[in-house]
């Protein structure tokens with residue numbers, strides 16, 4: 001690499017901003033390669049990114065794994081399990097918004113090959129001195145030194161490496177069926193496998209998975225394997241998510257043992273730190289610090305849990321809990337074969353909030369079709385308004401997907417239930433949102449969509 005022309009214009013990040021002005025990139029190197037190719041190679045606390053002119057960005061994690069390929073109106077995200085998800089902005093003629101689709105394997109292989117060709121081209125020119133460094137941050141020599149090892153790793157990321165990584169992922173996790181959208185960046189650790197109940201008609205997430213709890217020693221081995229697999233990329237992960245479906249419903253004494261194991265391996269916020277008070281500068285960049293532990297929980301398996309037990313778990317690191325309310329309508333819950341009661345959910349949320357544990361409540365859009373729609377909207381809004389939700393909590397709206405032959409499908413046909421279209425589900429979400437009233441002293445929770453179909457980890 002040469003650095004003979006250190007006074008070129010910085011490549012653009014947004015219309016008004018050069019890449020060298022992006023504060024998230026403390027390290028950056030702008031290269032001119034031959035007559036036609038200019039690229040800005042940026043290193044942040046979370047990733048290495050190659051910005052090409054015009055409008056192509058290749059993102060790699062801190063282990064050199066391709067994680068995202070972005071163009072102007074669409075991007076492909078590669079999950080640790082090796083699957084690719086395409087997110088595409090729709091034009092005004094197409095109706096606006098975005099669509100997400102899982103990418104077929106041959107297309108995924110093409111994406112990997114194309115990305116590798118581009119990154120290898122940059123790496124080769126960088127290594128053999130053909131690349132001219134136009135800009136460097138904090139300086140050209142320092143940026144080159146910091147970027148070189150990761151650029152070499154990224155240039156070696158091909159279909160074989162991707163397949164090997166996917167196999168490793170499968171060996172450690174089996175699979176990760178779903179996470180709440182605000183936990184996509186979590187380090188997942190599985191205390192249990194499957195769902196202890198697995199009887200809700202609308203849920204196929206854990207079908208065929210025999211429920212079991214790991215022993216403490218197995219859990220330790222799982223942690224060690226996961227930590228090794230994630231490697232340097234752990235520096236970018238914010239929280240720990242305890243899988244699978246309802247790990248938190250294990251007896252409190254058992255759970256405490258698992259939390260003690262977590263505390264052997266990781267540093268979690270001190271008990272006195274308010275949940276919302278953990279700043280990113282505390283965990284970002286550290287491979288063993290996380291801003292708390294999160295998990296799903298059903299509100300029916302353990303009806304006698306006490307607030308003292310939640311306090312103990314919070315002291316050991318629990319900071320966020322996600323509960324599937326699905327609906328506030330008791331008749332609909334019964335029809336869905338969800339054993340939870342509205343009172344049970346209310347009691348759980350009340351106790352969690354007393355302990356300064358954030359809560360995410362999930363609502364199932366379209367459940368029970370047109371026949372249940374009016375009661376679903378009315379009762380769900382009523383219950384959500386009664387819950388002591390506050391700023392930084394979440395209400396998620398998750399659209400129902402019905403598969404031919406599923407338990408829900410059979411039940412709906414038997415009871416002549418008319419399904420809601422996607423537009424009608426969206427309308428239902430708007431109706432619930434419009435009926436929500438939050439106590440201004442507590443603040444408003446986030447309202448967000450929760451799409452299970454296009455989840456990848």
Ligand code: SF4
Pocket residue numbers: 195196197198199200203204205206245298324
């Ligand atoms: S919705 Fe939750 S409790 Fe019901 S089967 Fe699925 S994972 Fe289990």
